Amino acid sequence: MVICALLTSTAESAMTADSLAQCMHDKMNFWRSFLIGLLSSLLVKLPLASVAHSVLRGFVHQEHWGPDTAELQMRSWHIRDCVFWCLGLPFSGFCCTYLLSFVAMLNEADEWK
Numbered sequence: 001m002v003i004c005a006l007l008t009s010t011a012e013s014a015m016t017a018d019s020l021a022q023c024m025h026d027k028m029n030f031w032r033s034f035l036i037g038l039l040s041s042l043l044v045k046l047p048l049a050s051v052a053h054s055v056l057r058g059f060v061h062q063e064h065w066g067p068d069t070a071e072l073q074m075r076s077w078h079i080r081d082c083v084f085w086c087l088g089l090p091f092s093g094f095c096c097t098y099l100l101s102f103v104a105m106l107n108e109a110d111e112w113k
Contacts, residue, residue, distance in 0.1 A: 047091050054083040 057077060 047087065051084055051088045051091070054080045054087065056080070 058073070
């Protein structure tokens, strides 16, 4: 939904309710719509997948334990936690900022649709 709002606002194709005649003449190419959908899903799924991967915890089997194994494992988990927060917060902030700016750009005729 965020990417659809981005494409609508940047392409300047957002129209009012009175522009039905213009909508009938503007046809989008199938491949353009396909690429927009593909890029939209990638732009949403890739950051979420990287953040989800950063919070995975690995199990260390007992026969592989050594004197530094617990410390290394805790350090690895701490680094992954830092990556999670360093990627997750800016991504969430960007999404919220973009949605708020999109809502702020709506005109009176379109805001309750």
